[in-house]
Amino acid sequence: MLIFDPENERYILGACTEGPEYLGEALAELTAADFYQRENNIIFEAMAKMYQDGREVTAQTFYIEHSDMIKRLGVSWTTLTDVFTNPTAFKVAIAKLKETTKARNLMTLSDTIRQDIENGTSVDEVKARIEIALSKCENAAGRHYISPKDMSRICLDVVAERMEPEGRAKKCIYTCFGALNKATGGIESGDLIILSGSTGGGKSAFAANLARDVCVTQKLPGLYINSEMSADQMALRWSAILAELSHTALRAGKLSDCDFNKLPLKLDAFDTGGLHTLTIPDLRINTVLSEIRRFKAKENIRLAIVDYIGRMDFLDSKADDWQLLTGAARRLKTIAQEQQLAIIMLAQLSASGKLAQASYMSHEADLWLNLRKPNEEETKTFLGSKDPWNIVLEIVKGRNTRTGAMPLYFFGDRLTFTDDKAKALYYAKFVQAAG
């Protein structure tokens, strides 16, 4: 891999004088820093300035305005602008140039790491710097320019695809919560969903209910990454959710024969489903990203659930919590788009009920769901109409949907949520009878 390619740099500059479509594309994809050679870097910057000022950039106009600078830099302007280009060759050249930038950034990073280690910087601090540097590389790689012509074609393709049920199913994921599906129109590939709630508020259970619908019932491939539970604890939880069994009885080994016999059939669905689970005790954002990439390549996952972000060890002791969480959300959003899958990130609410600096983090999210207890007014309404609801799922923010709240029933001992009133009444009666 080249760390710079002077010929390619000159070719791009020459092509940029061939028409505004080339310079426009270069400006959307590149910055002056992508040009390693000083003279090329300066010329690109000057072209950008002319373009931004609304002036035409051709070999002639640029030379008239910058002849002194061109002479000073020792550039042969006629040779540089004597190029033969076409849109495909230009795209390839831009992609090549971006690769050389990435390679250079990695070289710089490796030099910095070596120096840090030689200077006795702590290993944790070095690792934190690597994470931050890599996250910057990813963000830069995410830029993607779409021409008006391409966008009009994409519009037509996307709309036509959405009109076909099969096409919709390729892009959207539906859950068993009708009101949520209706409000959101389904969870889309590329979406980052933040699921927040207070400690013990049922976030993991709700996320597991979603995973059951998507990966076990609909059999779409998915990944559940957790940092809290051992495989045994997870197995007990999945058994409770899938077979609708008492979590307490499962943990105590006190299932009736009838309940125990329910298990194999339900586990068949798990066996043939698409849910992969992964426990990473010291959850780090880079590990999460590489596992998501690995499972996308191997299993073509459509959904990844990260449970939960509060335990992630970022190793950057200097940054505040909200900066770390926002950074994590940004990187999860980037990978969701890059790998075309939906990601649900669980996050903890602070004791006061506010997600720490939530507004920063929620900028990154397409959908922010919050699980909370019903407020006074909701409780009165539920009691007044004899509705059994005991928990509320709020859409705090939706990029493509209105905000609002929907009531649910959470059957704690079965770790099961429902928005079906008849089922909720049955669960509530069951709980009441059990005392």
Ligand SMILES: Nc1ncnc2c1ncn2[C@@H]1O[C@H](COP(=O)(O)OP(=O)(O)OP(=O)(O)O)[C@@H](O)[C@H]1O
């Ligand atoms: N055996 C049980 N009997 C009754 N309720 C239970 C049982 N097990 C779990 N629960 C309910 O589930 C809740 C915990 O659910 P969950 O672990 O999904 O919450 P969480 O928000 O992810 O918690 P944390 O913040 O600790 O990760 C408990 O607060 C309780 O209401």
